[in-house]
Amino acid sequence: MSRAPGPLARLAGRLRTLRELFAYFARRERFFFLPLLAVLLLAALLLALTGGLGYVAPFVYAIF
Amino acid sequence: MAAVLGVSALYHDAAAALVVDGRVAAAMQEERFSRQKNDPGLPLRAARACLARAGLGPGDLDAVVFYENPYAKLGRVLRWQLRSFPRSFRQFPKALGAQLGSKLWALDRLAEGLGVERARVTFGEHHRSHAASAFFTSPFDDAAVLTVDGVGEEATTAIWRGRGRSLEPLARLDFPHSIGLFYGALTAYLGFEVNEGEYKVMGLAAFGEPSFGAEFEKILRVGGDGSFELEPSYFAYDEDSEVGFSPALERLLGPRRPYGRPWALEGDAGGGRDAGDRRYADVAASLQAATERALLALAREARRRTGSDALCLAGGVALNAVANARLLREAGFARLFVHPAAGDAGGALGAAVEVALGLGDPRPAPLASASLGLEPDLGETRALALELGLEPRRADDPSALAAELVARGRVVAFCAGRFEWGPRALGQRSLLALPEDPAVRERLNRVVKRREPFRPFAPAALEGEARALFEGAPNDMTPFMTAVCRVRDEARPRLGAVTHVDGTARVQTVTEASSPELFGVLGALARAGAPPVVLNTSLNGPGEPICASGPDALAFFLAHPVDDLLVGDLHFARGRA
Numbered sequence: 318m319s320r321a322p323g324p325l326a327r328l329a330g331r332l333r334t335l336r337e338l339f340a341y342f343a344r345r346e347r348f349f350f351l352p353l354l355a356v357l358l359l360a361a362l363l364l365a366l367t368g369g370l371g372y373v374a375p376f377v378y379a380i381f
Numbered sequence: 382m383a384a385v386l387g388v389s390a391l392y393h394d395a396a397a398a399l400v401v402d403g404r405v406a407a408a409m410q411e412e413r414f415s416r417q418k419n420d421p422g423l424p425l426r427a428a429r430a431c432l433a434r435a436g437l438g439p440g441d442l443d444a445v446v447f448y449e450n451p452y453a454k455l456g457r458v459l460r461w462q463l464r465s466f467p468r469s470f471r472q473f474p475k476a477l478g479a480q481l482g483s484k485l486w487a488l489d490r491l492a493e494g495l496g497v498e499r500a501r502v503t504f505g506e507h508h509r510s511h512a513a514s515a516f517f518t519s520p521f522d523d524a525a526v527l528t529v530d531g532v533g534e535e536a537t538t539a540i541w542r543g544r545g546r547s548l549e550p551l552a553r554l555d556f557p558h559s560i561g562l563f564y565g566a567l568t569a570y571l572g573f574e575v576n577e578g579e580y581k582v583m584g585l586a587a588f589g590e591p592s593f594g595a596e597f598e599k600i601l602r603v604g605g606d607g608s609f610e611l612e613p614s615y616f617a618y619d620e621d622s623e624v625g626f627s628p629a630l631e632r633l634l635g636p637r638r639p640y641g642r643p644w645a646l647e648g649d650a651g652g653g654r655d656a657g658d659r660r661y662a663d664v665a666a667s668l669q670a671a672t673e674r675a676l677l678a679l680a681r682e683a684r685r686r687t688g689s690d691a692l693c694l695a696g697g698v699a700l701n702a703v704a705n706a707r708l709l710r711e712a713g714f715a716r717l718f719v720h721p722a723a724g725d726a727g728g729a730l731g732a733a734v735e736v737a738l739g740l741g742d743p744r745p746a747p748l749a750s751a752s753l754g755l756e757p758d759l760g761e762t763r764a765l766a767l768e769l770g771l772e773p774r775r776a777d778d779p780s781a782l783a784a785e786l787v788a789r790g791r792v793v794a795f796c797a798g799r800f801e802w803g804p805r806a807l808g809q810r811s812l813l814a815l816p817e818d819p820a821v822r823e824r825l826n827r828v829v830k831r832r833e834p835f836r837p838f839a840p841a842a843l844e845g846e847a848r849a850l851f852e853g854a855p856n857d858m859t860p861f862m863t864a865v866c867r868v869r870d871e872a873r874p875r876l877g878a879v880t881h882v883d884g885t886a887r888v889q890t891v892t893e894a895s896s897p898e899l900f901g902v903l904g905a906l907a908r909a910g911a912p913p914v915v916l917n918t919s920l921n922g923p924g925e926p927i928c929a930s931g932p933d934a935l936a937f938f939l940a941h942p943v944d945d946l947l948v949g950d951l952h953f954a955r956g957r958a
Contacts, residue, residue: 322492322493322498326498326499327489327493330488330489330493330499331486331489333500334485334488337452338452338455341452342452342456345456347456350456350459350460357481358481
């Protein structure tokens with residue numbers, strides 16, 4: 318059986334995701350997105366702290 | 382030899398699927414556990430249930446695979462939001478908030494929720510996951526594969542060649558040109574809920590005439606090479622994520638139908654064919670015709686590119702049973718297989734199989750049955766029933782009892798064996814009734830299921846008897862109810878409750894391997910001298926997911942006016958049984 322990862326493992330996981338994300342955009346030569354992404358990630362942090370989105374509309378997959 | 386868990390989630394139809402040593406051990410949708418229809422949340426309960434069913438723990442998993450690439454999806458959303466600026470201004474915070482606040486972290490949330498190392502969590506590609514679900518569970522060693530849905534990362538449509546253990550991409554179409562989004566937007570126009578009402582549109586289409594053909598040619602242009610384009614001025618995905626269509630569509634087709642208004646297809650208040658709901662039925666028929674035209678062009682192109690005699694289909698659009706039947710008749714393929722969970726749920730299984738093959742496991746055996754969920758817990762069900770003051774009787778032979786009750790005209794809620802994978806009830810969590818009398822359909826539609834009066838019910842028949850009743854049955858799709866067949870003229874008087882207005886039925890052909898419990902019911906009917914056919918509809922109330930557990934079935938029985946409930950060998954009767 319596995320246990321839930323501790324805070325350090327969770328942080329390492331999130332950093333891995335960020336690394337994969339930036340590597341993806343770098344590979345696709347979409348460097349111009351990176352500053353925007355950095356700002357948006359900061360906004361996402363604020364969103365997470367304020368409770369996030371409570372409602373998702375049906376055509377979100379077109380925009381998500 | 383490996384254990385791989387596939388997961389689809391965070392838009393709709395969340396699911397988990399477990400492949401162990403190249404065998405599909407379990408596959409379940411989260412909605413069956415959360416009791417929230419089309420639950421999009423991370424399917425941790427479904428994942429744990431898959432593991433428990435296989436006797437494994439998270440630590441036994443070699444890999445967990447998410448069905449699509451969250452980074453590529455974010456890239457597409459960013460690009461389209463910027464491209465559509467300033468029209469997308471209102472959507473921007475919502476779109477990016479959901480991406481960056483939730484979806485981007487899907488792999489982390491899976492690792493944390495399941496208690497596995499983040500390094501063991503990886504991701505697939507949306508349409509490849511669909512294609513893998515269809516091809517690697519099909520009976521074919523060589524096939525063309527067509528995946529058609531709303532949108533994945535970028536692709537909305539793709540053609541593949543499947544051979545043995547490999548899938549080769551041949552062609553693809555990208556967002557915003559999407560048959561899934563097209564069908565969804567028109568579903569909203571017709572006053573139904575998107576991602577739920579598409580089946581209703583398909584049923585409604587049979588009541589109309591495709592008289593809006595010229596208008597739909599303007600909306601959806603199909604090329605000679607199987608490609609297609611949507612005219613963007615009729616759609617508004619970037620501006621309106623509620624309905625997805627623009628005012629231009631209403632100028633072309635007339636005003637949209639208000640959501641929730643009762644349907645009146647029979648009488649149009651003397652206004653002629655253009656008045657009232659008849660016009661909307663004609664729009665639905667035209668939409669269905671346009672969709673079939675595009676799918677047919679795609680399938681013919683897949684045939685031209687691969688030269689294969691077999692076609693596999695997946696993606697949400699592959700749940701259009703009417704179109705599937707036409708593809709089998711007209712696209713030039715001898716055989717057609719549709720994965721039973723063709724929507725996003727199926728991507729979980731496809732992604733898991735892809736990774737398992739990459740780890741050297743054998744290709745899974747052809748999918749013989751969609752019974753990949755959990756069995757009802759009879760002890761738990763009996764204990765709850767006793768607490769509620771219900772005294773179940775033990776049935777020596779539950780299938781024979783169900784057959785006897787159905788033959789007496791009773792509506793039987795039937796809960797036996799592992800629940801089904803995908804949106805169709807295939808005899809494990811079903812309502813069963815006689816297929817003859819249209820009054821049964823009325824009772825089920827209006828009183829039990831409380832749904833639109835035009836919606837048809839499906840028959841389930843023993844495979845050996847199906848040919849005599851339905852043209853083209855059995856075929857590779859009929860065990861999973863993913864294609865309609867024409868009801869033979871001579872059989873229609875016996876199948877009045879399950880024959881749609883256009884003379885077709887979405888028949889399920891039943892074998893002992895595909896659905897042993899329902900096979901038992903149909904066999905008992907045959908032994909009693911009755912036709913081995915029943916009306917089979919899903920065991921759920923309006924707006925609910927299909928029942929999973931015994932207590933779910935008990936709750937259904939208490940809340941809905943059906944005559945009997947069988948959970949395994951526990952029999953509950955209403956009135957005099």
